[in-house]
Amino acid sequence: MSESTRPAIPLSADEVAHLRSEFPLLARTGRAGSPITYLDASATSQKPRVVIDAEADFYARSNGAVNGALTCLPTRRQRSTKTPAPQ
Numbered sequence: 142m143s144e145s146t147r148p149a150i151p152l153s154a155d156e157v158a159h160l161r162s163e164f165p166l167l168a169r170t171g172r173a174g175s176p177i178t179y180l181d182a183s184a185t186s187q188k189p190r191v192v193i194d195a196e197a198d199f200y201a202r203s204n205g206a207v208n209g210a211l212t213c214l215p216t217r218r219q220r221s222t223k224t225p226a227p228q
Contacts, residue, residue, distance in 0.1 A: 163189040 152160070161167045161176075164187050171177050179187065188196075 163191070165190055165193065 166179075166187050167177050169177055181187070
């Protein structure tokens with residue numbers, strides 16, 4: 142069986158609960174009190190808490206133009222956007 146035709150393996154209730162806990166929006170309930178199941182649409186996608194925290198940290202501590210004024214912010218910004226060298 143090829144990779145693209147392999148049947149999906151269902152997640153356990155614990156795995157689903159763990160995944161849901163990573164996405165803050167999924168803690169809310171929908172109109173009828175049902176759990177929200179939305180993750181992606183053409184206009185946006187939900188982000189896990191780790192991404193939200195990283196973006197908040199960037200805007201709070203590092204938001205500056207990479208090639209901007211001679212300050213410590215562009216240097217820190219350049220370091221944070223470089224891809225680590227393979228090991």
